[in-house]
Amino acid sequence: MPRQIPVVEYLALGDDPHLTSHACRSCGALYFDRRNACAKCFATDFDTTHLANRGRVRAFTIVGRIKRPFVSVVVDLEGGGVVKANLLGVDDPDAITPGMPVELATFVAGTDDEGTEAIAFGYRPRSDREAQPA
Amino acid sequence: MSAGDIWIVGASMTPFGRFADKDLVDLAADATLDALRDADMTMANIGILALGNVYEANSHNGQRLQKQIGQTGIPVYNVVNACATGASAVRIAMLAVAAGETEVGLAVGVEKMGKMGMIGGAAAARAEKKVYGPRGRYGAVMKSEGLLGTGLMPGVFAQAGTEYALANGVTATQFAKVAQKNHAHSVLNPLAQYRKEFSLDEIVSAEMISYPNTLPMCCPTGDGAAAVVLVSDQKLRTLDPDVRRRAVKISASIMTSDPWTESDQVQPDVNTLTRMAADAAYETAGLGPADLDIVELHDCFATAELLHYDNLRLCEPGGAGDFIDSGRPWRDGDTPVNVSGGLLSKGHPLGATGVANLFEVVTHLRGEAGDRQVEGARVGLTHVIGLASACAVHILEAPAR
Numbered sequence: 192m193p194r195q196i197p198v199v200e201y202l203a204l205g206d207d208p209h210l211t212s213h214a215c216r217s218c219g220a221l222y223f224d225r226r227n228a229c230a231k232c233f234a235t236d237f238d239t240t241h242l243a244n245r246g247r248v249r250a251f252t253i254v255g256r257i258k259r260p261f262v263s264v265v266v267d268l269e270g271g272g273v274v275k276a277n278l279l280g281v282d283d284p285d286a287i288t289p290g291m292p293v294e295l296a297t298f299v300a301g302t303d304d305e306g307t308e309a310i311a312f313g314y315r316p317r318s319d320r321e322a323q324p325a
Numbered sequence: 326m327s328a329g330d331i332w333i334v335g336a337s338m339t340p341f342g343r344f345a346d347k348d349l350v351d352l353a354a355d356a357t358l359d360a361l362r363d364a365d366m367t368m369a370n371i372g373i374l375a376l377g378n379v380y381e382a383n384s385h386n387g388q389r390l391q392k393q394i395g396q397t398g399i400p401v402y403n404v405v406n407a408c409a410t411g412a413s414a415v416r417i418a419m420l421a422v423a424a425g426e427t428e429v430g431l432a433v434g435v436e437k438m439g440k441m442g443m444i445g446g447a448a449a450a451r452a453e454k455k456v457y458g459p460r461g462r463y464g465a466v467m468k469s470e471g472l473l474g475t476g477l478m479p480g481v482f483a484q485a486g487t488e489y490a491l492a493n494g495v496t497a498t499q500f501a502k503v504a505q506k507n508h509a510h511s512v513l514n515p516l517a518q519y520r521k522e523f524s525l526d527e528i529v530s531a532e533m534i535s536y537p538n539t540l541p542m543c544c545p546t547g548d549g550a551a552a553v554v555l556v557s558d559q560k561l562r563t564l565d566p567d568v569r570r571r572a573v574k575i576s577a578s579i580m581t582s583d584p585w586t587e588s589d590q591v592q593p594d595v596n597t598l599t600r601m602a603a604d605a606a607y608e609t610a611g612l613g614p615a616d617l618d619i620v621e622l623h624d625c626f627a628t629a630e631l632l633h634y635d636n637l638r639l640c641e642p643g644g645a646g647d648f649i650d651s652g653r654p655w656r657d658g659d660t661p662v663n664v665s666g667g668l669l670s671k672g673h674p675l676g677a678t679g680v681a682n683l684f685e686v687v688t689h690l691r692g693e694a695g696d697r698q699v700e701g702a703r704v705g706l707t708h709v710i711g712l713a714s715a716c717a718v719h720i721l722e723a724p725a726r
Binding site for chain 2: 196197198199200201220221222223224225230231248249250251252253254255256257261263264265267271272273274275276277284287288289290300301303304305307309311312313
């Protein structure tokens with residue numbers, strides 16, 4: 192298997208790919224980027240948390256005027272956290288419903304000149320029994 | 326008039342469009358000299374200059390403008406604050422007057438963008454050999470646009486729109502009606518970049534830029550400038566009766582930035598700071614949405630205008646779709662919105678926008694808007710928002726007649 196690297200540091204790879212977040216130790220606010228302090232409560236200590244792979248669509252768009260149109264979504268994760276990514280396997284705006292349940296999926300986004308694969312993430316619609324409307 | 330009030334006594338804007346034969350200083354000078362004429366003043370009267378410009382902000386255009394139209398040694402501030410740049414320049418001039426540093430302030434907004442394409446992206450440098458390695462605050466190994474959603478302006482405002490649509494049942498056609506209105510309004514505005522009316526069907530079936538916004542639902546890039554001259558009430562009393570008669574009072578001037586919200590960390594929240602600014606402006610002015618005769622709000626995309634009906638409290642909470650259906654924001658409705666054509670059709674030279682919307686409202690409150698005049702307009706509101714994020718709301722009132 193080729194060496195793999197996540198496209199962003201907040202994607203953890205391995206047997207159970209998932210997103211991680213810097214959680215403010217004082218107020219619990221979540222951030223994906225490197226932090227200087229908490230923008231909500233101004234504290235400076237953070238823990239790393241494991242975010243849920245499941246969530247619901249909060250907002251979306253389908254980006255046109257490019258070679259391969261894609262769907263961008265903002266997802267509210269179960270148990271907290273909001274993330275932006277692509278919605279995979281959907282191209283009809285009418286198929287996207289309020290609170291549509293989705294689940295994280297990973298894919299190879301590219302390979303560099305040393306053969307390392309960059310692994311990205313997106314979300315796929317979830318149709319299992321647990322995915323009842325919110 | 327009461328102690329502490331600040332008045333607009335001169336206002337002007339250039340036509341918006343693409344002007345290959347004029348540079349940025351030409352545009353700024355055109356607007357400024359006309360605003361000074363309007364105020365019956367010269368650069369000798371001006372005690373502070375604030376010049377707003379986004380894309381050439383490090384060229385010190387305030388001083389470049391002075392060198393063309395009048396160097397008097399006054400303090401000059403070069404201002405940049407995204408799409409709220411022009412409004413920020415106005416506030417800086419205003420704060421200097423309010424602080425008593427001077428009695429007369431000049432604020433200018435100018436932009437020369439030409440045909441720029443979609444805003445918000447940054448080209449990545451191409452290395453000789455491609456080797457992935459984490460960079461920046463997210464440890465990204467490649468550019469995220471198109472891979473982890475979209476952060477370009479059309480996509481950001483489209484997602485802001487669908488968030489509202491999913492929560493409140495707004496349709497793509499209701500968003501399109503915003504563009505239908507603003508393009509229709511612009512036909513009457515000789516200063517607008519575009520003056521072409523579109524049918525709803527033409528708008529809905531046009532090229533999709535970022536769902537639900539089609540091409541005529543996105544503002545163009547362009548060139549243009551606008552300027553306002555501000556005075557204290559003490560100064561106003563000393564001016565010619567013809568200038569006093571046309572003076573417009575700034576009843577509220579509020580700026581906000583994003584307060585922390587959970588979703589704002591990944592997708593700009595254009596609502597919360599607009600609501601904060603609107604609520605504070607209404608309270609400061611002692612007026613409410615029902616008092617407004619004209620509104621110029623930041624319709625960078627059709628989706629944005631619809632959200633701001635709700636954010637500026639022009640409609641019932643969640644009722645922005647019904648509000649556009651009702652026809653109330655049309656020029657002949659009870660709450661005319663963007664009778665100038667708005668950013669969608671009048672154009673959006675970034676630095677000029679937050680001054681040009683003041684020009685538009687001032688012109689209506691003076692009863693000088695010609696074919697597009699909102700009859701009897703006495704109170705108006707202007708709104709701009711730049712990402713991520715700065716919001717300004719001004720409430721203007723015509724003087725007692």
